[in-house]
Amino acid sequence: xxxxxxxxxxxxxxxxxxxxxxxxxxxxxxxxxxxxxxxxxxxxxxxxxxxxxxxxxxxxxxxxxxxxxxxxxxxxxxxxxxxxxxxxxxxxxxxxxxxxxxxxxxxxxxxxxxxxxxxxxxxxxxxxxxxxxxxxxxxxxxxxxxxxxxxxxxxxxxxxxxxxxxxxxxxxxxxxxxxxxxxxxxxxxxxxxxxxxxxxxxxxxxxxxxxxxxxxxxxxxxxxxxxxxxxxxxxxxxxxxxxxxxxxxxxxxxxxxxxxxxxxxxxxxxxxxxxxxxxxxxxxxxxxxxxxxxxxxxxxxxxxxxxxxxxxxxxxxxxxxxxxxxxxxxxxxxxxxxxxxxxxxxxxxxxxxxxxxxxxxxxxxxxxxxx
Amino acid sequence: xxxxxxxxxxxxxxxxxxxxxxxxxxxxxxxxxxxxxxxxxxxxxxxxxxxxxxxxxxxxxxxxxxxxxxxxxxxxxxxxxxxxxxxxxxxxxxxxxxxxxxxxxxxxxxxxxxxxxxxxxxxxxxxxxxxxxxxxxxxxxxxxxxxxxxxxxxxxxxxxxxxxxxxxxxxxxxxxxxxxxxxxxxxxxxxxxxxxxxxxxxxxxxxxxxxxxxxxxxxxxxxxxxxxxxxxxxxxxxxxxxxxxxxxxxxx
Numbered sequence: 001x002x003x004x005x006x007x008x009x010x011x012x013x014x015x016x017x018x019x020x021x022x023x024x025x026x027x028x029x030x031x032x033x034x035x036x037x038x039x040x041x042x043x044x045x046x047x048x049x050x051x052x053x054x055x056x057x058x059x060x061x062x063x064x065x066x067x068x069x070x071x072x073x074x075x076x077x078x079x080x081x082x083x084x085x086x087x088x089x090x091x092x093x094x095x096x097x098x099x100x101x102x103x104x105x106x107x108x109x110x111x112x113x114x115x116x117x118x119x120x121x122x123x124x125x126x127x128x129x130x131x132x133x134x135x136x137x138x139x140x141x142x143x144x145x146x147x148x149x150x151x152x153x154x155x156x157x158x159x160x161x162x163x164x165x166x167x168x169x170x171x172x173x174x175x176x177x178x179x180x181x182x183x184x185x186x187x188x189x190x191x192x193x194x195x196x197x198x199x200x201x202x203x204x205x206x207x208x209x210x211x212x213x214x215x216x217x218x219x220x221x222x223x224x225x226x227x228x229x230x231x232x233x234x235x236x237x238x239x240x241x242x243x244x245x246x247x248x249x250x251x252x253x254x255x256x257x258x259x260x261x262x263x264x265x266x267x268x269x270x271x272x273x274x275x276x277x278x279x280x281x282x283x284x285x286x287x288x289x290x291x292x293x294x295x296x297x298x299x300x301x302x303x304x305x306x307x308x309x310x311x312x313x314x315x316x317x318x319x320x321x322x323x324x325x326x327x328x329x330x331x332x333x334x335x336x337x338x339x340x341x342x343x344x345x346x347x348x349x350x351x352x353x354x355x356x357x358x359x360x361x362x363x364x365x366x367x368x369x370x371x
Numbered sequence: 372x373x374x375x376x377x378x379x380x381x382x383x384x385x386x387x388x389x390x391x392x393x394x395x396x397x398x399x400x401x402x403x404x405x406x407x408x409x410x411x412x413x414x415x416x417x418x419x420x421x422x423x424x425x426x427x428x429x430x431x432x433x434x435x436x437x438x439x440x441x442x443x444x445x446x447x448x449x450x451x452x453x454x455x456x457x458x459x460x461x462x463x464x465x466x467x468x469x470x471x472x473x474x475x476x477x478x479x480x481x482x483x484x485x486x487x488x489x490x491x492x493x494x495x496x497x498x499x500x501x502x503x504x505x506x507x508x509x510x511x512x513x514x515x516x517x518x519x520x521x522x523x524x525x526x527x528x529x530x531x532x533x534x535x536x537x538x539x540x541x542x543x544x545x546x547x548x549x550x551x552x553x554x555x556x557x558x559x560x561x562x563x564x565x566x567x568x569x570x571x572x573x574x575x576x577x578x579x580x581x582x583x584x585x586x587x588x589x590x591x592x593x594x595x596x597x598x599x600x601x602x603x604x605x606x607x608x609x610x611x612x613x614x615x616x617x618x619x620x621x622x623x
Contacts, residue, residue, distance in 0.1 A: 030492035074490070090490075128491065143489075170512060172491070187512045210511055212491065228498075228511055251498055251508070268498060294495060333492070 031294075031333035032353070033076035033087070033130065034346045040101070041337070041344050043354055043367075044073035044087050050369065051085070051101060051114075052354060054339045057365030061104050061112040063097075071095070076130040076174075076335075080152060084117055086138065088127020096120040096127055096140055096148075098155060118155035122163065123148065125170075132175040132182065134196065139182050141171035147184065149199055165199050167192055173214040173255065176223075181237065183223060185211035191225055193237060203240055207233055213255035213296070216263065218277040226252030226265055232275065246275055246282070254296040254335065257304075259318075264304055266293035272306055274320060284320040295335040298343065302359070307332040311347055313361060326361030373478075378500040380482035385507050388486075393510065396517035399483070399589050403596040406475060407604075413471060414604065421553075423460045476582070476590070483589040487515045487523035517592075526588035536584050538591035543580030545598035550575055551616050552605055 027046035035042045040060055041052045047067030051060040064071055068091075075088040085099040096119070103115040124144035131140035131150075137158055138150040146164040150157060157163050169188020176183045177196060184192040187210040193202040209229025216224045223235040224245065232252065234245040249269040256265035256275075262283060263275045270293055271286040291310030298305040303315040303323050311330050315323040330347030337344050342356045342364060352366035383405070388398040407414075427433050433454060440447040455461070488494030494512065501507060515523045520538070527534035550572035583591040 030490035126489070209509065212494070228508060253495070268495075294491075333495070 028348055029072065029090075030074050031348055032346045033074050034334050034337050034344060034354070035077045035079055035085075035130075036337045036339035036344055037079050038340055041339060041354060041356075041367075042077040042079065042085055042087070043346055044075055044077050045346070045353055046072060046074070048369070049073050049077060049085070049087050049099065050353070050367070052367050054342055054344070054356065057354070057356060057367045059112075059367070059369060061101070061114055062369070063099055063113050063116075065107050065109075065111045065113045072126075075127045078130045078133060080133050082152075084152075085114075086131055086133075088123075088130070088140070088142075090126030090128070093121050094123045094125060094127065094142070094144075096123065096131070096150075096155070098152075120148070120150060120155040128170075128172040130174045132177060134177055134182075139175045139177075141167070141173070141175060141184055143170045143172065145169055145171060145186075145188075147171070147175075147182075147194060147199070159199070162199055165194065165201065167194075167201070167204070172212050176215050176217055178217055178221075178237070183215045183217070183237065185213065185215050185225060187212060189227075191215060191223065191233075191235060205235070205240055205242065207242065209251070212253050216256050216258055218258065218263070219261050220277050222277070224256055224263055224277070226254070226256055228252070230267065232256070232263070232265070232273075234280075245280060246273065248273065248286075250292075253294040257297045257299050259299045259304070262318075264297040264299070266295075266297065266306065268292045268294070270308065272297070272316070272320075274318075283318075287316065287320050287322070289314045289322070289325070294333045298336045298338060300338065300343075300359070305336055305343060307334070307336050307345060309333060311350075313343070313345060313357065315361065324361050326357060326363075328355055328357070328363075376474075377478050377481045377485065378502075380478050381486050381497065381500045382502045382505060384482055384486050385501070385510065385513070386505055388513060389505075389507055389510055393514055394517065395487070395513050395515060395522050395589065396520075396592055399522070399592045400596045402479075403593050404600065407597065407600045410471060410475075414601075418553075418605075418608070420461060423458065427454065427458070427460060476593070479593055480586060480590050483587050484523060486513055487587075487589070488512055489515070489523045520588045522589035522592070523587050525583075525585055526591060538588055538595070539580050539583035542583040542591050542594045542598070543576040545595055545602070546576040546579045547572060548616065549598045549601045549605075552602060552612055 033044035041054055043050045048062045050062050053060050070093050071089045071091040073087055073089055077085050077087040079085055087097055089095045098117040099114045100117045101114050104112050106112045123142040126143045128143055129141050131138045136152045138152050140148045145168045147167050148164050169186035171186055173185045180196055182194045182196050189210055190204055190206050192204045195202055207227055209227035211225055211227045213226055218224055223237055225233045228251040230248050230250055231244045232246040233242055235242045248267045249271055250267040252267050256263040261278045266272045270288050270291050273286050274283040276283050289306055289308050290312050291308040293308055295307040303317055306314040309331050311332055312325050312327050314325045317323055328345050328347055330350030332347045334346045341359055345355045352368045354367040356364040358364055384398050384402055387401050388395055391397050436450045485493055485497050488497045515521050520526045526538045527536045579594050
């Protein structure tokens with residue numbers, strides 16, 4: 001009898017532990033996606049996408065009204081010129097959804113939710129990367145290794161004969177474009193160029209490490225790509241000539257941020273680099289705020305903001321001097337975004353989901369969903 | 372402490388993955404064999420303990436004691452402990468390997484999901500789990516595909532629009548077969564040990580089948596390999612009770 005009780009207890013314990021690890025529509029599976037316009041912040045955080053009023057931090061709406069296994073959100077939302085909010089889900093249906101914030105209804109429990117203008121359900125894996133909007137087209141890459149080119153109006157494939165373009169590997173980064181080509185990066189150690197009109201893969205070149213961030217088109221016409229090989233690569237998109245531009249201490253996770261001819265980026269050891277694309281050299285020796293960095297630096301008029309895993313926000317000037325730092329709390333992995341004069345930060349492992357800070361790092365409001 | 376344990380599993384898995392040519396399913400199979408080798412003494416102890424308990428259930432002296440003290444549970448317990456002491460039987464030795472399985476299953480599940488890094492946070496955790504001396508960061512991300520499966524996700528095959536859970540079924544069947552083969556035949560209808568084994572042979576396949584249905588298919592590969600190895604181990608020792616697979620085969 002004692003053995004029976006022991007066995008059942010252990011089985012239930014194992015089931016509980018495994019269930020806890022397996023997820024479902026819960027918060028904290030990974031870090032949230034965050035975007036904003038002048039009026040609202042859009043936070044893709046586990047079971048819901050929230051729209052939050054940037055003036056007072058109050059919830060405007062959420063999608064869906066009730067959490068369910070169909071939806072798990074952590075891809076960064078994209079706001080189109082028409083005002084649609086497009087966000088990918090890692091839930092059961094692997095949906096890419098266009099939400100229409102002008103068509104919000106209120107349900108019985110007073111939760112407001114927008115209508116989906118369209119839903120694209122043909123991807124086979126989770127959406128991590130936000131899509132790229134080019135005119136009336138959407139270039140969306142999925143973890144299933146495909147590039148989907150969709151009509152922005154209805155979410156249908158823009159070419160009936162071409163449903164999806166096979167790229168390979170897991171595609172986690174937003175595509176980049178120079179107007180003629182769309183550049184993709186893959187965790188499968190590759191950088192890819194696709195013709196923006198024909199969707200033909202022009203080239204697919206291997207690099208040393210996995211790439212989780214986007215390629216950045218520099219003012220010199222070169223592509224800059226940070227990778228898990230702990231280096232920044234420089235690629236000529238015309239000749240496909242590739243050379244290491246800079247070796248760093250650890251993996252480069254995020255997309256470098258371009259400011260004039262300078263790229264600001266960080267590595268997982270917590271070093272912040274300021275790389276001059278004109279000279280091919282660092283503007284100043286790397287600085288090390290207070291922890292590993294996965295978020296891209298946020299370029300502001302007066303300073304550059306760096307969010308660290310330790311839960312701090314650092315403002316540095318363009319000479320690498322720390323102007324101020326503010327402890328936000330939790331762990332920050334998501335790139336902060338600006339909305340008007342506010343800076344929005346979405347940490348993990350805190351009671352609140354989103355914090356708004358002013359230009360001096362003072363907290364203006366925090367957002368915690370009511371239920 | 373727990374994280375160090377999971378990290379160890381992650382690094383061993385990735386090391387095997389690297390050595391054998393980057394096939395994660397084969398890495399899990401070889402890792403399972405390694406686990407079985409490491410836990411071999413425990414398995415041997417389990418078989419010895421189970422056999423001793425079985426002998427005791429059929430022992431005339433013990434049956435007489437059970438009858439004599441049927442209404443005095445305290446005295447019966449004292450006599451039971453005396454017999455355990457005299458015959459050097461450890462009542463928990465037969466279930467210890469089963470219990471050891473659970474932390475291994477949990478650690479393996481966590482190491483599979485971490486090694487495959489299917490979300491950015493999992494991949495970030497993986498970057499911190501890797502031992503520097505292995506120098507395997509250029510292998511990241513691991514190839515999670517094996518045959519029709521994504522090893523980081525639950526498995527199913529679409530048949531006529533219905534998602535058929537092949538691996539979960541194989542897990543349940545192999546677990547049942549292993550449990551039945553190792554179930555000792557008992558002529559004693561009051562044999563609690565036999566009743567317990569019978570219960571385990573029903574609940575364990577259901578439990579592991581449930582795990583296989585809902586969690587990463589890499590875990591199912593572990594269950595199936597472990598079950599097959601268990602069956603082979605019993606068969607090689609000549610202890611497999613093949614008759615128990617047949618209806619009514621349990622009776623002697």
